[in-house]
Every structure is written in C-alpha cells, then in structure tokens.
Amino acid sequence: MAEQNEAHGPMEKVADIGRDIGEYIKQQRSNAKISLRQLSKLAGVSNPYLSQIERGVRKPSAEILQQIAKGLRISAEALYVQAGILDLPTGGPVGDAIRAAEELSERQKQVLLDIYESFRRENAASKDTHTRSEQHDHPQD
Template sequence: MDKVADLGRDIGAYIRQQRNTAKISLRQLSKLAGVSNPYLSQIERGVRKPSAEILQQIAKGLRISAEALYVQAGILDVPAGGPVPDAVRADTALSERQKQVLLDIYESFRRENRAAEPAENDNDPDFSKE
C-alpha cells in the first residue's frame, strides 16, 4: 500500500517540477489540461493517483510527452537506454519536450544507419556472405 502512495507522490512531485520549469501556475495548467484545479492540486500533493487519461491531458497542458509521465507513474517501463539516451534523460537543464525531441532525432539517425548497412555491405568486395 505504501508503494502506491509513493507512486502518487512521485508523479505529483514530477508534475509540479515540470509545471514550475515551464513557469505555469497550477490554475493555468488546470485550464490547459482540462483538469479541475482542486484535483490537479491533489495529484501534485500525492493525495490522488491520476489515470492514464488524466496524465495524457496533463502532458498535453505541459507540452511534454505522455510517455514521460507514464514512465514516472509506473504505467510504462523505462525505455531502453544506452549512453546517449541515458545522458539526455539525465540532463536537468533540458525540458521533457526538448529531451523527447533529441531522443526522436537520435533514434531516427540510428534507424537510418541500420537501414543503410546492408546496402553498404553489398557494395563492399571484401564483405563475404556466409
């Protein structure tokens, strides 16, 4: 039971941190997310545990990825890491939106390079096929 309460506090503290970073008041976020001011306040204080739908609305109001809130709330597992994604996620100077954009760009480059690998090897006379 304590673990559930801890998750509620963790997600609430995370939402408050993101709201403060975005320089948005509780009342402004309430309006942007379409969530009542008292309910949002209870979420931030860890009194209420929001549903995935409410988290999605809050993410939209904060202009961050819903995935970031889902991970923080324990709904999703932490995405696969590596040195670059881990460094981006750990950087406190970046907003969640900036982190997500960087991670999307990084992953698109990796996908592009993976797709190009077989074509490069086909033109390589030293590449032997087994």
C-alpha cells in the same frame, strides 16, 4: 518496530508512486513557470483535482496524465515512466537527449527514438551473429 517495516508493502508502493508523480508534475510545472490554475486550464483538469494529484492524494489515470503532459508540453511517456505505467525507456544518454530536445515535436522525438532503437537492435543482432560464428570457428578444447 515490525509495523514500520510492513509499511513498504504493495499498497505503500502505490502511495509512493502517487506522491512521486505529483511531485514530478509540480516540478515540471514550476520549471515551465506555469501556475496550477494555468495548467488546469491547459490540461482540461479541475484545479482542485490537479492540486490533489500534485500532493499525492490522487493517482491520475493514463488519460489524465496525457492531458497534463500536453499542458506541460512534455512527453506523456515521461509521465507514464514516473507514474510506473511504463518501464524506463532504453537508449541511455542518446534517448534522454532526444526526449529532452525542446525544439522537436513529440512526433519527431518518437520517430528519432524508433530509428535509434532499430539501429541498436540491428547492431545487437549483428554482434550476436558475429559472436556465435566466432564460437563455432574456435570451439573450446
């Protein structure tokens, strides 16, 4: 029984990430109604290699993920997050909506996300300043 518990060590997590990204790519390809062969051409990746990625046998590099994202017409950032290369982006539902907007180009999405994040940072800083001044005006007894 102890051996099964050890199966969730760092190497197993890497294997899980490989499977997860492969499943995610396969799901995105299926949603886009693109065959494995079509995606391999669009992404400039060999058919067998792409198949191995989807099955979790191979873990693709960031460059390969970028090519696959371009072939799927999705954000490379989405694949990087799935692969564990990037942390989950902030922004909650607004950020998710921007990333999901199919009518926007990747550049337009990034500009909107940058603006949105700058507003969030500005408002958070303003709130911190306001909170500090209130605490200064009303010291606790």
